[in-house]
Amino acid sequence: MATPTLDKTDKAEAGFADSPFIMATFRIRRFNPEVSDEAQWQDFQIEIDPKERVLDALHKIKWELDGTLTFRRSCAHGICGSDAMRINGKNRLACKTLIKDINPDKPITVEAIKGLTVLKDLVVDMDPFFQAYHDVMPFLITKGNEPTRERLQSPEDRERFDDTTKCILCAACTSSCPVFWNDGQYFGPAAIVNAHRFIFDSRDEAGEQRLEILNDRDGVWRCRTTFNCTDACPRGIEVTKAIQEVKRALITRRF
Amino acid sequence: MQIHKYDTVIVGAGGAGMRAAIESTKRSRTAVLTKLYPTRSHTGAAQGGMAAALANVEEDNWEWHTFDTIKGGDYLVDQDAAEILAKEAIDAVLDLEKMGLPFGRTPEGRIDQRRFGGHTRSHGEAPVRRACYSGDRTGHMILQTLYQNCVKEGVEFFNEFYVLDQLITEVDGVKKSAGVVAYELATGEIHVFQAKSVIYASGGTGKFFKVTSNAHTLTGDGQAACYRRGLPLEDMEFFQFHPTGIWRMGILLTEGARGEGGILRNKDGERFMEKYAPVMKDLASRDVVSRSIYTEIREGRGCGPAGDHVYLDLTHLPPEQLDAKLPDITEFARTYLGIEPYTDPIPIQPTAHYAMGGIPTNVEGEVLADNTTVVPGLYAAGEVACVSVHGANRLGTNSLLDINVFGKRSGIAAAEYATKSDFVELPENPGQLVAEQVERLRNSTGTERVADLRTELQECMDANVMVFRTEQTIKTAVAKIAELRERYLNVSIQDKGKRFNTDLLEAIELGNLLDLAEVMAVSALARKESRGGHYREDYPNRDDVNFMRHTMAYREVAADGAESIRLDYKPVVTTRYQPMERKY
Numbered sequence: 001m002a003t004p005t006l007d008k009t010d011k012a013e014a015g016f017a018d019s020p021f022i023m024a025t026f027r028i029r030r031f032n033p034e035v036s037d038e039a040q041w042q043d044f045q046i047e048i049d050p051k052e053r054v055l056d057a058l059h060k061i062k063w064e065l066d067g068t069l070t071f072r073r074s075c076a077h078g079i080c081g082s083d084a085m086r087i088n089g090k091n092r093l094a095c096k097t098l099i100k101d102i103n104p105d106k107p108i109t110v111e112a113i114k115g116l117t118v119l120k121d122l123v124v125d126m127d128p129f130f131q132a133y134h135d136v137m138p139f140l141i142t143k144g145n146e147p148t149r150e151r152l153q154s155p156e157d158r159e160r161f162d163d164t165t166k167c168i169l170c171a172a173c174t175s176s177c178p179v180f181w182n183d184g185q186y187f188g189p190a191a192i193v194n195a196h197r198f199i200f201d202s203r204d205e206a207g208e209q210r211l212e213i214l215n216d217r218d219g220v221w222r223c224r225t226t227f228n229c230t231d232a233c234p235r236g237i238e239v240t241k242a243i244q245e246v247k248r249a250l251i252t253r254r255f
Numbered sequence: 256m257q258i259h260k261y262d263t264v265i266v267g268a269g270g271a272g273m274r275a276a277i278e279s280t281k282r283s284r285t286a287v288l289t290k291l292y293p294t295r296s297h298t299g300a301a302q303g304g305m306a307a308a309l310a311n312v313e314e315d316n317w318e319w320h321t322f323d324t325i326k327g328g329d330y331l332v333d334q335d336a337a338e339i340l341a342k343e344a345i346d347a348v349l350d351l352e353k354m355g356l357p358f359g360r361t362p363e364g365r366i367d368q369r370r371f372g373g374h375t376r377s378h379g380e381a382p383v384r385r386a387c388y389s390g391d392r393t394g395h396m397i398l399q400t401l402y403q404n405c406v407k408e409g410v411e412f413f414n415e416f417y418v419l420d421q422l423i424t425e426v427d428g429v430k431k432s433a434g435v436v437a438y439e440l441a442t443g444e445i446h447v448f449q450a451k452s453v454i455y456a457s458g459g460t461g462k463f464f465k466v467t468s469n470a471h472t473l474t475g476d477g478q479a480a481c482y483r484r485g486l487p488l489e490d491m492e493f494f495q496f497h498p499t500g501i502w503r504m505g506i507l508l509t510e511g512a513r514g515e516g517g518i519l520r521n522k523d524g525e526r527f528m529e530k531y532a533p534v535m536k537d538l539a540s541r542d543v544v545s546r547s548i549y550t551e552i553r554e555g556r557g558c559g560p561a562g563d564h565v566y567l568d569l570t571h572l573p574p575e576q577l578d579a580k581l582p583d584i585t586e587f588a589r590t591y592l593g594i595e596p597y598t599d600p601i602p603i604q605p606t607a608h609y610a611m612g613g614i615p616t617n618v619e620g621e622v623l624a625d626n627t628t629v630v631p632g633l634y635a636a637g638e639v640a641c642v643s644v645h646g647a648n649r650l651g652t653n654s655l656l657d658i659n660v661f662g663k664r665s666g667i668a669a670a671e672y673a674t675k676s677d678f679v680e681l682p683e684n685p686g687q688l689v690a691e692q693v694e695r696l697r698n699s700t701g702t703e704r705v706a707d708l709r710t711e712l713q714e715c716m717d718a719n720v721m722v723f724r725t726e727q728t729i730k731t732a733v734a735k736i737a738e739l740r741e742r743y744l745n746v747s748i749q750d751k752g753k754r755f756n757t758d759l760l761e762a763i764e765l766g767n768l769l770d771l772a773e774v775m776a777v778s779a780l781a782r783k784e785s786r787g788g789h790y791r792e793d794y795p796n797r798d799d800v801n802f803m804r805h806t807m808a809y810r811e812v813a814a815d816g817a818e819s820i821r822l823d824y825k826p827v828v829t830t831r832y833q834p835m836e837r838k839y
Binding site for chain 2: 032074133140
């Protein structure tokens with residue numbers, strides 16, 4: 001039963017075996033207020049395996065060409081949420097984007113995510129983003145006495161909010177949202193996603209309070225359903241759907 | 256230079272740091288200094304589960320868990336500590352559930368449990384379902400839940416603050432912790448934090464290997480800060496190589512994949528683990544599985560044109576099961592390898608994963624200055640620490656457990672110590688060492704590049720002190736590390752600025768890696784036996800007569816400034832389990 005699966009030529013191996021390096025141009029939006037008040041584009045040409053990540057390319061540039069290039073990163077496989085950036089005009093994680101998937105025949109543009117203040121190169125001020133997250137009370141709130149053992153929750157109830165538990169707070173969604181670009185007061189998709197995670201958790205008893213917070217003028221009603229957030233989410237969360245569910249809960253008061 | 260005063264300072268905001276912060280913030284004025292935003296920590300990359308003998312799905316008890324932990328650690332585990340770990344596991348899981356962690360559930364609504372390597376019923380009879388999990392995102396859920404509760408408790412974070420020095424003041428002949436020195440990434444400013452208690456929870460040091468599941472930021476900063484101030488490091492030769500990293504990249508594919516029924520196969524399609532571990536098969540402990548994989552590869556049964564990997568086969572599992580239980584790792588295979596795990600096996604190889612060794616502590620998290628003397632006011636928890644609950648090899652799911660049990664314990668102990676103690680006077684010019692280090696790197700005109708030295712270090716470590724070691728390979732590593740340390744004095748950086756100077760921080764991190772790599776290699780050279788994750792081909796057997804003891808490595812500085820490593824040993828605490836031959 002096992003051997004048939006092994007007869008297939010392993011796709012990854014086939015790829016790695018004849019991995020031709022290519023020349024790729026990375027056009028990076030640079031900004032360092034210690035040097036200049038103006039941001040500018042800078043091109044870097046590097047030889048790289050197209051199956052590598054954009055993060056690998058940025059490292060190659062930083063380590064071999066220009067040590068001043070500055071960006072955040074940590075886990076390098078799409079879990080920590082450090083390296084959201086705008087790559088070819090779309091928000092993605094640099095560590096989850098392979099070069100071959102973004103047409104390296106043309107210059108690949110890399111710039112900081114939008115709507116948050118750029119501090120240096122690809123590094124933005126994340127504090128407003130985390131403040132919005134804090135404002136939705138992102139923690140389980142329960143009443144009454146604590147049970148001795150775990151609270152019970154059926155697999156169906158657990159499944160109800162599974163999608164929004166995946167959020168890694170990378171800000172790819174919020175910084176892809178045109179409403180947020182124009183008005184930084186808007187909570188933004190990520191905060192709503194994290195409110196959703198608790199509103200639809202059967203153990204939580206503060207759904208009404210959270211809904212009132214999101215009923216605010218800077219809350220869910222600002223969403224214009226452009227789906228940018230859903231497209232941007234590197235975790236595949238249906239962000240717009242979650243926002244819609246919160247809107248519906250506000251109308252029906254059922255959640 | 257700014258000076259801050261807090262009762263308790265916690266270094267690091269992964270699972271252990273945040274679990275400690277939740278306790279210490281309730282009891283004392285606490286600051287958490289973290290080089291990453293808290294939710295970026297590598298706890299989030301843990302996948303498969305957290306062990307606790309809840310017995311929700313089948314008979315289990317904490318005594319079996321204790322035994323498995325000790326046997327898994329090849330009898331280098333301190334047995335009193337392992338018992339605490341296994342006993343307190345149950346409350347640790349229930350605490351997290353009450354904090355909101357979305358565990359997977361049984362049809363009855365209880366926390367569901369799955370099988371994991373080395374966890375057995377009745378002292379090795381058969382695998383037991385002990386790992387509490389949330390899909391293959393258990394670490395992510397723990398990190399998020401702990402952060403959520405830090406928000407709830409109003410924990411004060413200093414984000415992107417790199418702790419680079421531990422301050423110690425001698426009071427009446429006793430070395431006491433006085434605080435830490437941190438570098439603020441955003442501004443380049445140096446901050447001194449005077450604190451009654453300091454807890455290190457800064458994680459591991461896996462980045463001295465090339466193929467590793469560790470984040471770029473896991474550079475052993477906490478271990479290095481303590482070690483440079485004369486404190487010992489325990490059992491640094493013991494490093495875990497996780498059997499299933501994505502081939503060449505090292506990205507972790509959870510052991511939960513084998514817990515769900517996944518099978519390792521060689522190029523002939525053979526389920527080779529049956530030969531090496533007849534009872535536990537693919538769920539033998541990680542050191543055993545990693546050695547088995549490399550034995551297959553060495554004997555010519557590896558896969559691919561170069562025969563340098565084996566397969567993790569999930570193709571016989573229903574797609575619905577993969578989607579429900581292993582969504583992230585199947586996506587990793589698709590994203591990074593272009594492979595569909597429903598139909599194709601995944602190429603894997605062992606990946607450097609976890610440091611069993613670290614800063615020695617007792618079961619309250621208090622750091623030891625030697626085999627018995629506590630450093631008042633200094634604590635450590637999580638991967639940075641060595642309690643030792645993992646001994647020579649950690650069982651899967653025991654690290655998420657460790658950070659919760661000993662994070663909580665150290666948080667309570669540190670805060671209680673702080674409330675009944677006075678501040679210790681800071682040493683003169685407390686920020687001097689860090690200021691000099693930063694200035695030296697910023698002004699250096701040397702010709703060596705950080706990235707080159709780091710690559711050479713990683714390649715050397717992979718080649719010489721990985722799964723198989725011999726006196727010759729370790730000596731090669733020791734010599735190479737010495738050369739790299741010499742060349743490190745001649746590195747220069749390109750970014751001379753103050754603002755977000757990650758170029759500078761990478762140089763400092765490399766210095767930490769070099770120091771710790773040297774400790775690891777020297778400790779490994781002296782341990783002339785094979786035990787757990789430390790396998791010496793020239794000494795293939797465990798030697799309980801000479802080596803059932805912990806290594807304690809100290810940095811010595813001679814009058815002329817020459818540095819060396821002094822090795823000492825510490826007895827293993829044995830309570831009720833006498834060493835036996837280890838079979839799976």
